[in-house]
Amino acid sequence: MTDTTAAVAAKAPAKKGGGVGLNIAIGVSAVLVAAGLVLWAMQLSGGMVQTAMRNLDSWGLYITGFMFFVGLSAGGLIISSVPKAFGLSGFGGISKVAVMTSIAATVAAIGLVVVDMGQPFRVWELFVYSNLGSPLMWDIIVLMVYLILSCVYLWAQVQAEKGKVGHTALRVISVVALVTAVLVHSVTAWIFGLQQGREMWHTALLAPWFVSSALVCGTGLVMCAAAALRAAGYLKWDQANLVKLAKLLAVFLLVDLYFFGCDLLTAGFPAGEGLAVVQMLVSGPLAPFFWGEVVLSAAAIVICVVPALRTTPLMVVAGLCAIAAIFCKRAQLLVGGFQIPNIDLAAAMTPFTVTNWEGNMAQAYAGMVYWPTPLEFGVALGVTALGFLVFFLGLKLLPLKPADQE
């Protein structure tokens, strides 16, 4: 979400409200959303056979993106609410912008679930026939609450600046928002982690790990967004706050890698079924994503902990590296769940069986079992653009600048 923000915003003249650059950004996002809608209509009318998803790898880029955007939504809300909830000094006047990134990312996450559904016009059934025992149902409820709460929280901050919402009330909302943020990541993890059928997903560590990953990419996102908005002259922001975020990012990254290490050790050490997961990541089909995550995380940590490297451009690079690292993690988790079939016996293969169905089972799993089709990339890009659109419209229409800079 940030790279385009940076690119577009950098060109924008430093005017109140964002000026021409912001309007162009809104226009471009809207066009991409429209293109995405057309592609989605094609997917629905021509059938999901146009995606690369198949019976043995039944989720793909959309659910990867869903996980990713739920994670991205964390940073803004948590960075904004933790200082308020605990009465600490914050990160300067970016609290409202940060929450706006959360709202935009949550909208994109919900959008990606919708485009993944085979029967989106039956979405109302979720509220009529709710099976409250399903982790997916928990997630839908918590995501809705999270989106509404983020909006309420943003509204409350605006009102508080006008003196219409008291300090205590804002603090209470902060605490509730913080709890919901932790819940939303845990519940998203449980969609995967509670499934005993998938070796890679079935680990108790998944929920805390999702929280730490969310903190990583969310902090990265806020760093990039705030730095870009400052460069565009949208707001003034003390460099010390960016450095503070960079240090936090390093801590979050280390925690995230620590969790990853713990999980891999626990999976691999007994040299049982879990060893296949470790091998798949370290030297198997998912190695590019695994090593990508490790290298990008390490690069970001180095930038964030070496004082001489903490220049604005490099800290933005660190933020982008952190976001990319977490995307790698989401991709390996999603595909990794399907990459190890429980029953890999030879059987008749049809075009519906698995993405690479034309050989035998061993051939289907030789490389990555799933890789998206152009249609999937297009639809996912459209939903991503929807997130951008929401963010840009927020910048244009809502009073997101710090109160003292209006």
Add this chain to the structure above:
Amino acid sequence: MADKKLVMLVDTKRCIACNSCAVACKIENNLPKNIWWNRIMTVGGGNLDSPEGEYPNLKMHNVTVACQHCENPACVKVCPVGATYKDPETGVVRQDYDKCIGCRMCMSACPYTGVRSFNWEEPKYSLAHAVGDADAPEHQKHVVEKCTFCYQRISKGETPACMDLCPARARHWGDLDDPNSDVSRAIAGRSYEHLLDEKGTKPGVYYLV
């Protein structure tokens, strides 16, 4: 708890891997192109119907795999709208095509690789007219489907189509809680296995070995 414990026994000693059960299933339920609810898998060899081992020590072994109709089904727990559910009377795990929202949560949850099938496009058929049982539910685009133990047949007191046509008489079906049933007699004195017992799903398909 279901009133009955309807289970299927597959006698792997008798199975000749003729694929008749897969075809019977396909016809009975008018399965669209590319969809097989019941598949005959080859154990050992890398390809279909290939032997296991090195010449001259070769052996052939097969296993038929469809929905296991678990007593503790992973799919039923995770379906957000209850479109896949355990029939209270028979314990059969059923699918409601009209309810399914196509989220494919059940496909991720089910440990039995490939027994659940999604209609990735508008169902297509080899014949212009429907075949099999007129009472079998009509297939729909973008919903999940799978073996139902031929619910349309068992609700009429018949047996699932796959075992009816089995030339080797390798399949048995009935109420395991009834000591006089076909399955209770067939399982007596035999040892059996479940697929992926360690997943704790308590499958309703027993493989006699």
